[in-house]
Amino acid sequence: MKLKISITSLVVMLLGFNIYAQQALWGGQQIISPEINSDNSVTFRFNAPNADTVQITGDFLPTEKINTQWGVFDGPGKALLKKDANGIWSFTSQPLESDLYSYSFSVDGVTNTDPNNVYMIRDVASITDVFIVGGGKGDLYNVQDVPHGSVTRRWYDSPGNDIKRRITIYTPPGYEESKDKYPVLYLLHGMGGDEEAWIALGRTSQILDNLIAQGKAKPMIVVMPNGNVAQQAAPGESPKGLYKPNMQLPNTMDGTYESTFMDIVKFVESNYRVKADKPDRAIAGLSMGGYHSLHISRYYPDTFDYVGLFSAAIMPDAAMKSKVYENFDETLKAQIDNGYKLYWIGIGKTDFLYQNNTDYRAKLDSMGMKYTYVETEGGHVWTNWRIYLSEFVPLLFK
Template sequence: MKSILIFLMGMTLLVTNISAQQALWGGQAIVSPEINSDNTVTFRLMAPGADSVFVTGDFLPTEKIKTPMGEFDGPGKAALTKDDKGVWSFTSQTLSPELYSYSFIIDGFSTTDPSNPFLIRDVASITNIFIVGGGRADLYKVNDIPHGSVTRRWYESPGLEMDRRVTIYTPPGYETSSDKYPVLYLLHGAGGDEEAWISLGRTAQIMDNLIAQGKAKPMIVVMPNGNVIQDAAPGEGHEGFYKPQFMVPKTMDGTYEANFMDIIKFVESNYRVKADKADRAVAGLSMGGFHSFHISRYYPNTFDYVGLFSAAIMPREDATSKVYDDIDGTLKKQMENGYELYWIAIGKTDFLYQANADLRKQMDAMGMKYSYTETEGGHIWRNWRVYLSDFVPLLFK
């Protein structure tokens, strides 16, 4: 009996050990992607039974993609070739320094690279990432410098009648300092949440690097969830695991803007901050730019710095919230109260380009001052990381 017990215990340990090593055995013994010395990148995939393999990503020339919302520029694709061992490969042209995303298409099925564990989620799409270093892309890397902290906090929102999750970056030395800091409220776009800027936007890396280089003042960055029906990002709140959607109800109906002070009150009650107009900034991309535009004029004496990154501008025709009443009048009030910087940035091929041109025309007619940046490209994270990197050094001078 004793020998049987010892045997069973041994088998249990063996099975446990095998289970623990499955993650090691599950990977492919190849390198992909491999960043070569000339900044070309080689992708590889072991798939001996596949008939075709393509790589698609934002490092390739764009292609026109038809969607229900219209025709847009999307990532191109390139064919991999198979060797006699069943390994497919493709080497790109020399790439400029940047953070890139990609995925594979195997016999028509899109999937991630099993050799690359580094992933990002954009709405419901999962892609791999890699960085070609140098130049601006070094801002997106973790370098050997002092680092800030990133925490997920829950705050009470009486206006929304729920506790909600927010991501907050505090600069290097915050925990051991008694200093008070200015605050940037950084808002995501449609389909995003409180994880978007910290993951896709590389906010912590950008802030750490700019502060270490002396190009930005140490500040707190608050990244809320702009989807008012959610308490947190999909998989992080009480609704559990569900597929993220591009647009959820009530995201642009004025509810978020009307209750934004709940976030500010939480931050100013729980963090060492300078709680005044001169030390508050609000900025956002796309839908977050829409929110930044309307929040800053709805509370016209609250922010000295406003950033609109590829912003949606005007509310839908069926929007009835008082937040959207008297847009011209509240903009005029914001202008009269004064501010340090109103910063607008847009890509030349962005589908919101005309909306931003119309806003600038409206502001010109009012005599409302702003700074304007126009870049190549469209409605993409590559631009928004650039905009954040350019905007932050202008704050709290």
């Protein structure tokens, strides 16, 4: 009898475990959030019947100034949700322009993601939910019914850093079947980012797929390296394991990445069918990546015909000593003399780097260096950087 009871108990216990283990297959709250309404307003909902206060913060709300050790940034605004009789809190935004937006909740002061939205993106050490409002530029960030390129993560030897490093590479639709050679855009992330930033936050593959399908951009390979030479790869993607990401990394903007950048170019040109000459190479980046693009293109002044500076940091800290930053005016003059097809600068009107970019443009004007300048609303945000990529790419390799 005891054996029978033990077996029965074991079966019940195993069945219970099986139900618990698989509850994600049909579990979850039956709440729609976010819900995009017919007028492009968006309704958010959160089930918290015992909460006293629920707030939402997102880049679709009026911005707030945030002071950090790196300066003053435009941060996402906040709004209060209202609770109904069932304990469901809700908030409806104003009608929104077509774009990709991010948000999170704060429940009694504790940050929460939206349990009803599985679409999330990591930015440095923060996870936010995202949604896309279509009918405009947001359509460029959506997966459309067009031919698609491939995105791969590769490991390459970096002799300059004496390690193997991870890199993300987009190849255009038809690359695998073709024997053609393609031009290359090297696309660099900002501080705290890594080789996942542009493909996830920047929607690079969707933008390229859609622009190529529309005939607005030439098929190209896009190389998205990790710009932190202290890392082998993005957090969680290296032997270092699953650790909390941070922005305080060694060798940041000290010349090491610039001086070893040709390790990346050599890997790409040895492993992909590319046109390995100056008219078929472009380099661009945001913030720290714009800084790297500026100095890499100047340090190797006869290597890139297309340069894009998106909300770029400009000059190194005075304490930084590297041969990369020496003879700045002379190497910039060599870049001018060697010729180039496009030098593109984009910045938001309220970006904390706006004055730095204004001063840099004054230097270029004094040297007679031609450039294309684009000024947008807003500050140091991904909303602008996706726009810049969408506008920069169609100008390449003409």
